[in-house]
Amino acid sequence: MSWLVVARKDFEDSIRSRWLQGLTGLFVGLVALIAVVSLRLSTGGETISTNALLGANFMGLLSGTLVPLIALVIAYSAVTGERESGSLKLLLSLPHSRADVVFGKVAGRSAALSTAIIVGFVVPAVILALGPLSLDIVSYIGYTLLVALLMSVFVAIAVGWSAAAPSQRVALGGAIGLYFLFVPFWEIIQFPLQIAISALPEWVPVSGTAISNALFLSNPASAFRGLTNALLQGQLFAGETAGLQVAALSMLLFWLLAAPLVGLLVFQRRDL
Amino acid sequence: MSAIQLSSVTKRFGDIEAVRDLDLTVESGEIYGFLGPNGAGKSTTINMLLDFVRPTEGTITVLGEPVEAAGAELRERIGVLPEGFDVYSRLTGRKHIEFAIDSKEADDDPAEILDRVGLSEAADRPAGGYSKGMRQRLALGMALVGEPELLILDEPSTGLDPGGAREMREIVEAEAARGATVFFSSHVLGQVEAVCDRVGILHEGELVTEDSIEGLREASDSEATLILTVDDATDDDLDAVRRLDGVSGAAVDGSMVTVSCEAGVKTDVISTLGEAGIEIQDIETESTSLEELFLSYTDGEGVVEKEGTGTGEPAVATPEGGQ
Secondary structure, eight states, rough: HHHHHHHHHHHHHHHTHHHHHHHHHHHHHHHHHHHHHHHOOOOSOEEHHHHHHSSSSSHIIIIIIIIIHHHHHHHHHTTTHHHHHHHHHHHSSSSSOOHHHHHHHHHHHHHHHHHHHHHHHHHHHHHHHTEEEEEEEHHHHHHHHHHHHHHHHHHHHHHHHHHHHHHHOHHHHHHHHHHHHHIIIIIHHHHHHHHHHHHHOOSSOOOHHHHHHHHHSSSHHHHHHHHHHHHHHTTTTTTTTTTHHHHHHHHHHHHHHHHHHHHHHHTOOOOO | OEEEEEEEEEEEEETTTEEEEEEEEETOOOOOEEOTTSSSSHHHHHHHHHSSSSEEEEEEETTEEEEEHHHHGGGEEEGEEOOOOOOOTTSSSHHHHHHHHHHHOOOOHHHHHHTTTTOTTTSBBGGGOHHHHHHHHHHHHHTTTTSEHHHHSSSTTTTTOOOHHHHHHHHHHHHHHOOOOOOESSSOOHHHHHSEEEEEEEETTTTEEHHHHHHHHHHHEEEEEEEESSOOOOGGGHHHHHHSHHHHEEETTTEEEEEEEEEGHHHHHHHHHHTOOEEEEEEEEEEHHHHHHHHHTTTTTOOOTTOOOOOOOOOOOOOOOOO
């Protein structure tokens, strides 16, 4: 299991990064801040449930906007950075295949960032649970894990891109492009698209809902939002959207594997 | 079985031909020095052995396996010190060695390896703070993990002081004594001649000669330069000398005649000049050194750095005796 050795090394290397340590602190701070602000704004009295906290708009913004950004920033240089510094030669001098390197890096870096997420969500919750926060443990853990999954999906996209990119600069440019594609652009086209879909002529063989669902599913950020909304409503993999939720989860897992695989196909043929 | 075999290997990067139609065989158990000036194609060749880059034409087998098809498993049997590598700056020296041990599924003791390459004291410091020489030692340590059958070392003495270069040579010799094949590249002849069974000299992507150090030495000993002070001579007077067997060149500059020839024909040269009516006033003989021989193969492009004087400044010299 050569990729596991690479993953462990990448994890150990990543958690020593000041960036990652700073990010962990940032998550702790932001989650705590959102909790305090939600508490102030709440009209329900002295306490607030974690479900209300997670459902807050700020929280959606934190997970849906900041998490993809951080994943892309941390992982875009995973392969190109090592290729340019030369540490990739040290890595590939050992009995690791290029596939081990790409998948090992996805695993190692996802694990490191997931650690930051878990610390960032759990530490403030535990502290605030002593005070005014009433903790719904199951949904809180579920939400945290879904954020970690979203983070890992964007890490996989970034590492895949990094493996395919010919240089560090292209890798950075592409990462910025991917962010704008998946986050703001997707949001912007939603509304005009809905209008276009509602005006579809009858002869079109697919329904407007199907197109809209496909679009919703293919973006990891919106698939994540669908799943977390269902989770907070106590409807995870239940209710009328159950099928769509399963599809959303499958799509996240598909991204997790397909993005590094496509990057690997390009990387395989390339001279170091 | 040969440890390394390249057959008609060519590598082009765009329009640039880095390696041209290279045939090279390294036998099992030998120490092979791969010599040539910077930019001769040594690293490209080594990168092809490791499947870092792929040949445009030709086939490469290492330890009997075709490199590209064999994949990562082949590298379990090889120790590599690559050129232009970098360390993981946040991880300690010990972590690097442990990583190599885990990667090769070996059972070496990290402390023992670190001691062998002289990094025991720095073992628990992040490698980002290591000097160039220490990084080189660390990568050598990683290469030694798992008692590889073949060691491929690209410019192993880079960044090492003379003492470090000597330790490197001792390690190379110890590994060869254990039975490993060692293939290492250098642009410095001094590092190669002390340890190598055989050397190949690469120049502009082509193997220009391949011999044992003794063979090269014989070639250099047998080659001599005669410097004669004469009363008067023209270039035409030298034609008879140039026709002699064993004379590779002759030139005149005023009263100075320079003849490059095999050591055995020196008297013939002198008597031929006498027959042409040239009066010889003084005779000096210079034998060609191994360094000069190396330089003559590489159009004077090599860097000859004598051990101990290693200031790092390349002392570029051209061979004497207008060849």
